[in-house]
Amino acid sequence: xxxxxxxxxxxxxxxxxxxxxxxxxxxxxxxxxxxxxxxxxxxxxxxxxxxxxxxxxxxxxxxxxxxxxxxxxxxxxxxxxxxxxxxxxxxxxxxxxxxxxxxxxxxxxxxxxxxxxxxxxxxxxxxxxxxxxxxxxxxxxxxxxxxxxxxxxxxxxxxxxxxxxxxxxxxxxxxxxxxxxxxxxxxxxxxxxxxxxxxxxxxxxxxxxxxxxxxxxxxxxxxxxxxxxxxxxxxxxxxxxxxxxxxxxxxxxxxxxxxxxxxxxxxxxxxxxxxxxxxxxxxxxxxxxxxxxxxxxxxxxxxxxxxxxxxxxxxxxxxxxxxxxxxxxxxxxxxxxxxxxxxxxxxxxxxxxxxxxxxxxxxxxxxxxxxxxxxxxxxxxxxxxxxxxxxxxxxxxxxxxxxxxxxxxxxxxxxxxxxxxxxxxxxxxxxxxxxxxxxxxxxxxxxxxxxxxxxxxxxxxxxxxxxxxxxxxxxxxxxxxxxxxxxxx
Numbered sequence: 415x416x417x418x419x420x421x422x423x424x425x426x427x428x429x430x431x432x433x434x435x436x437x438x439x440x441x442x443x444x445x446x447x448x449x450x451x452x453x454x455x456x457x458x459x460x461x462x463x464x465x466x467x468x469x470x471x472x473x474x475x476x477x478x479x480x481x482x483x484x485x486x487x488x489x490x491x492x493x494x495x496x497x498x499x500x501x502x503x504x505x506x507x508x509x510x511x512x513x514x515x516x517x518x519x520x521x522x523x524x525x526x527x528x529x530x531x532x533x534x535x536x537x538x539x540x541x542x543x544x545x546x547x548x549x550x551x552x553x554x555x556x557x558x559x560x561x562x563x564x565x566x567x568x569x570x571x572x573x574x575x576x577x578x579x580x581x582x583x584x585x586x587x588x589x590x591x592x593x594x595x596x597x598x599x600x601x602x603x604x605x606x607x608x609x610x611x612x613x614x615x616x617x618x619x620x621x622x623x624x625x626x627x628x629x630x631x632x633x634x635x636x637x638x639x640x641x642x643x644x645x646x647x648x649x650x651x652x653x654x655x656x657x658x659x660x661x662x663x664x665x666x667x668x669x670x671x672x673x674x675x676x677x678x679x680x681x682x683x684x685x686x687x688x689x690x691x692x693x694x695x696x697x698x699x700x701x702x703x704x705x706x707x708x709x710x711x712x713x714x715x716x717x718x719x720x721x722x723x724x725x726x727x728x729x730x731x732x733x734x735x736x737x738x739x740x741x742x743x744x745x746x747x748x749x750x751x752x753x754x755x756x757x758x759x760x761x762x763x764x765x766x767x768x769x770x771x772x773x774x775x776x777x778x779x780x781x782x783x784x785x786x787x788x789x790x791x792x793x794x795x796x797x798x799x800x801x802x803x804x805x806x807x808x809x810x811x812x813x814x815x816x817x818x819x820x821x822x823x824x825x826x827x828x829x830x831x832x833x834x835x836x837x838x839x840x841x842x843x844x845x846x847x848x849x850x851x852x853x854x855x856x857x858x859x860x861x862x863x864x865x866x867x868x869x870x871x872x873x874x875x876x877x878x879x880x881x882x883x884x885x886x887x888x889x890x891x892x893x894x895x896x897x898x899x900x901x902x903x
Contacts, residue, residue, distance in 0.1 A: 419485040433464060433475040442488045445800050447889045448838035449476040456839045460500050464488045472496055498804040506811035509833030512745045512798055514788035515566030521719040524548040526563055526578055527788040533581055533781035542589035545582055546596040550618035550718050553590055553659045556583030557651045559715045568785050572755050573771055576783050580774035591658055598666055600627035605732045608688040610676045613641025615708035616694030618721030620668050626729055630668045635675045690728040743801035758785040761822040791891025793900040825873035827895045828881055834892040835865050841884040841893055848880035
């Protein structure tokens, strides 16, 4: 037996126990990328380094086995700095996007690639539900959004961008229009919120609050809710669309008080009657300092974003939750050349859509034109999680040129995105454990080392027994199933 001190806590373990296992017994969590409990230690990523207090040396916790008493620090300043630098080095060779350009350019944060995958698979209802959750005004924005997302579509570099707004409109019209409900299902809270103003920002704030179970009352000075949305020409926004949207709000339990003017004098009354107040209008008052503000922009989709942000801040007050975390680390591939686009198209675009121009009238075919250059695992990717946690700086280690996407390999549902591979070796070991031949293997030497399938065997043939296990242990989403669905980071 050996006694270790983990952050000052004594832990007695068997001789030969790894520092990672000892830390877990002491209640200390150490990040890992190349570790899987059922596999032998790889010691390839070094993210699990810890500090020996007496000598100051850094030790990989996943493979170092205790044989003598040690005093270990798992979260010292030295450890944090080392992990940050290690993650930055790993990211310097990372060739891939955490989020596709189209999603980054959507002010409201719609997961566009996932929506398009749903439509391409004939799952329009899932696409509509996703739009309703992300956009707050899914029907209306399908008409009036100025679609900045299409400017970032990489397909545009080859022929034409995907008709994203039309695809969003199609899905919303199919499953959210008329009497169909998409009301939130959260249980009612004992807190109440007031929203002043019923333009896109106010409506978005009300929807987000109601989706968390908060009873919401919306106060509007005009005779009808909608704000600027009431002033669009009929050819840009048919009048029935907004009314359908507002009907869904009413079914959700949101109460509208139209023809009610809230001014500086009456604002204090709302503080007395409601637990949170969101202002989506211009009111200048000392009392307004205690409310959350949402800004109405000339572009409705930007107003929706502002309303959502104001609602999230109000929820912090209502639920006593911590403030929203900082945005996650976002790897951005940047501009891709024609050869890379061709590789995306070869492996992610159906044959019938390879040479097809925009065809909004054929939704499945049009959605199939998407290159799907996003990451399929933005939530479970440990590399992104730790890069966010330790403050890794994008492109801290600049190269003379961006690493080219090494290639995308597809076999049925299984996709191997080699640009996201960090060469941890877990898939290699897992294939060996499951008895797969040829499995996966390292190829090349030094900086040219890559993980590949020996003899160019098909992926599913090489990983016949281990494909699901390999996907499960992959820390970065380099190995994924094409229909893997992670809605948001």
